[in-house]
Amino acid sequence: MTERTLDEMGPVDFLVIEFPAGQANFTGEIAEELVRLVDAGTIRLIDLIILTKDAEGEIDAMELEDLGELGPLVALESELAELLAAEDVAKLAVAMEPGSVAGVLVYENLWAAPFASAARRAGGQLIADGRIPTQAILASLEADDSLDTTGA
Amino acid sequence: MPLRAARIGRVGVVGAPVARAAVVAAAVTPGPSPVAKAAVVGAAVTPGRRRRI
Numbered sequence: 088m089t090e091r092t093l094d095e096m097g098p099v100d101f102l103v104i105e106f107p108a109g110q111a112n113f114t115g116e117i118a119e120e121l122v123r124l125v126d127a128g129t130i131r132l133i134d135l136i137i138l139t140k141d142a143e144g145e146i147d148a149m150e151l152e153d154l155g156e157l158g159p160l161v162a163l164e165s166e167l168a169e170l171l172a173a174e175d176v177a178k179l180a181v182a183m184e185p186g187s188v189a190g191v192l193v194y195e196n197l198w199a200a201p202f203a204s205a206a207r208r209a210g211g212q213l214i215a216d217g218r219i220p221t222q223a224i225l226a227s228l229e230a231d232d233s234l235d236t237t238g239a
Numbered sequence: 240m241p242l243r244a245a246r247i248g249r250v251g252v253v254g255a256p257v258a259r260a261a262v263v264a265a266a267v268t269p270g271p272s273p274v275a276k277a278a279v280v281g282a283a284v285t286p287g288r289r290r291r292i
Binding site: 171 | 242243245246248249250253254255257258259261
């Protein structure tokens, strides 16, 4: 990674992607798409770990290199910053169901960095952000439909 | 397997235990008309839909 100032950094997000017991179907497609996002400059992958939670709720964490054959992820492994601490692992695993496996990704939204810098230069400051779940959009639409139907 | 030593004892960056999110796929995959639901959600985030205030 080239040296950049804090002002040029994009927002950093994390994802915990769970694979419930018996439902994992790893074909390598996820890794390919992740590499594609990095290669396109859309994101910078900062950290990636694999978590498992057994039926008793016991957590185990694996580094990417522990997976053995990394395939296309080899190119990303050497660039990881290992941002997550052990205490983060415990907090993230709270969301997992027993018996599941999860991939945890931490990434910088490179696509947002130039816009964020421009906003800061213009005197703006981020005061809120978040994600709108698809379910919430669906619920909103259904409520709209209901209003149209009832005329309320 | 143990975590790398660099992760042990460091101050974390995740503020609090993470709450489990609703599974997004549930809104658009199962059910009687998943394609229709996905289309509806897609339309909602397409330019041209008027806001109701």
